[in-house]
Amino acid sequence: MKKRSLVFILLIFLTLQSAIFFHVHAFKTELGDRGTGVKEVQQYLFNLGYDVSVDGIYGNQTKIIVKDFQYNNGLKVDGVVGDNTFKLLKEVCKNINYTVKKGDTLSTIAVNYNVSIADIKRINNLKSDLITINQELIIPKTGIGGGDDNKLYSTIYHVVERGDSLYTISKRYGVDIQTIKLANKLTTDLIVIGQTIVIPYNKANNNEPFKLTKGALIWPVLGRISSGYGYRIHPIRKTRHFHGGIDIAIPLGTKIYAAASGKIVQSGYYNGFGKTIIIDHGNNIRTLYAHNSRLLVRTGAKVTVGQVIALSGSTGTSTGPHLDFRIYNNEKTVNPLNFLP
The missing domain is CATH 3.10.350.10 (LysM domain)
Known part of the structure; x- marks a missing residue:
């Protein structure tokens, strides 16, 4: 009887040990691994927008991307996909279950979740834009919103x-x-x-016409503002004058970006501004980028927000490398800080 009891206890112990072992080692894949587990991890990363090949081979690029995901989510950054990393990957890739409320339309839902109407209709097999209160929808975590209604x-x-x-x-x-x-x-x-x-x-x-509002433009470059908008003593002439922009101190050759999309109406040497670019954004709004060392776009070209248009310099009337950035509204300068993020 005692022998049977001991055998029974031993079996229970071994079962518990196995359960603990398999729980702790439920999932693990790392550099050099191959197979369906690796492919599943890569698919999750791909769905999140990472530039990874879903080939089932855990190479250096996959490891780098895994480490980036771990870093941005407060996980141990080791490039190894264990239980914690794998669980979070699955969680953040889950689509959203949404119950339609009174007043909802596909358009408003698309805007709220930054998903195109086409994606919502496709994943829910909707043949029209008609939805009803309490209807269950799946919202995919992708898209830019308002796709089919031309918003x-x-x-x-x-x-x-x-x-x-x-x-x-x-x-x-x-x-x-x-x-x-x-x-x-x-x-x-x-x-x-x-x-x-x-x-x-x-x-x-x-x-749509460009509207000059707070946050309507991006910073053309990040750096210390060495001179603000308004009256000041000119750094060279030593006389009081009105400064129609902001000076951003940056190293020579720093990339300068278009603060908003538009058309280049000036790309060349311009009075005391030196090598200068002026962009027309429409609606009588222009931005000026002065004292550059090199201009990368020509007059007449169309540029998009964030496009590199020049390299910083100290041409024209200048004491050192910086960007003189100005905004013109109906040919009058306005304080850029009122409209930058």
Whole structure:
């Protein structure tokens, strides 16, 4: 009887040990691995917007992307996909279940979740735009909103969720990381859950007039403001005069970005401004970028927000490398700080 009891206890112990072992080692894949597990991880990363090949081979590129995901989600950054990393990957890739409320339309839902109407209709097998109260919808975590109703957006507000990084956000909206950083005055790639990120998205064929409002432009470059807008003592002439822009001190050769989309109406040497670019954004609004060392766009060219247009310099009347950035509204300068993020 005692022998049977001992055998029974031993079996229970071995069962518990096996359960603990399989629980602890339920999932693990790392550099050099191959197979369906690796492919599943790569598919999740691909769905989040990472530029990864779904080939089932855990190579260096997959490891780098895994480490980026871990870093942005507060996980141990080791490039190894264990239980915690795998569980979070699955969680952030889940589509959203949404119950239609009174007043909802596909258009308003698309805007709220930054998903195109076409994607919502496709995943729910909807043949028309008609939805009813209490109807259950699946909202895919992708898209830019308002796809089929021709609503045009120049700015999107994205609330950071678990799994987000500047890389995945830039992939989702098709806007490069540097443009997003300039639109939000971010000096690092670090973002936090709940943070609202401005996405300066310009949809094709957007013919809406440009509106000069707070946040309508991105920073042309990030740096210390060495001279503000308004009256000052001229650094060279030593006389009091009105400064119609802001001076941003930056190293020689720093990239200068278009603060908003528009047409180049000046690209050349311009009075005391030196090598200068002026962009016409329509609606009698222009931006000026002065004292550059090199101009990268020609007069007549169309540029998009965040496009590199020049390299900083100290040409013209200048004491050192910097950007003199100005905004003109109906040919009169206005304080750029009132409209930059």
